[in-house]
Amino acid sequence: MTxxxxxxxxxxDTTLLTFLGLSQLRLMNDRRWPWLILVPQRPDITEMFDLxxxxxxxxxxxxxxxxxALKNATGATKINIAAIGNIVRQLHVHVIARSEGDANWPGPVWGHGRAEAWDEDERRTFxxxxxxKL
Known part of the structure; x- marks a missing residue:
C-alpha cells in the first residue's frame, strides 16, 4: 500500500489546523479570504469518485x-466549495467564506491579486x- x-x-501554501476522520484541515496562507482546505488522507487520489x-x-x-463552522465563525454572505485540482492534482476541497465587498467580490478567488500573509495574532485568533465551531 502506498x-x-x-x-x-x-x-x-497552507497550514495544518487539525486532522478530521478522513481529511487534514488546512488554512490557506492568504488572509484576504477565510479559506480552508480539506485534504483526504488517501494516496494517489485525484478525483472524488476515486475514493x-x-x-x-x-x-x-x-x-x-x-x-x-466557517459560516458560523465568519458570518459570511456565501460559502464557496470547490474541488478543482487543475494545478494541484491531489484531491483537495476548498471551503471559502465570501462576503460582499471582499477582495474580488463576487468574482472567483483564484488568480486575483497576490496572496497576503496572515498576521500571526490574527491567524491564531481565526x-x-x-x-x-467544529
Whole structure:
C-alpha cells in the first residue's frame, strides 16, 4: 500500500489546523479570504469518485461540517466549495467564506491579486474560532 504524502504545493501554501476522520484541515496562507482546505488522507487520489464509497460519504460530511463552522465563525454572505485540482492534482476541497465587498467580490478567488500573509495574532485568533465551531 502506498503511503499518503501531501502535495508540496499544498504543504507550502497552507497550514495544518487539525486532522478530521478522513481529511487534514488546512488554512490557506492568504488572509484576504477565510479559506480552508480539506485534504483526504488517501494516496494517489485525484478525483472524488476515486475514493471508496464510504470515504466519499465521509468527505461530504467533513466538507459540510467545515462549511457550517466557517459560516458560523465568519458570518459570511456565501460559502464557496470547490474541488478543482487543475494545478494541484491531489484531491483537495476548498471551503471559502465570501462576503460582499471582499477582495474580488463576487468574482472567483483564484488568480486575483497576490496572496497576503496572515498576521500571526490574527491567524491564531481565526484558527481558535474555527476549531471552537467544529
Amino acid at each position: 503511503a499518503f504524502d501531501l502535495d508540496p504545493r499544498l504543504s507550502r 471508496a464509497p464510504l470515504d466519499q460519504a465521509l468527505l461530504t460530511f467533513e466538507t459540510n461540517l467545515v462549511a457550517g 484558527v481558535a474560532r474555527i476549531l471552537e
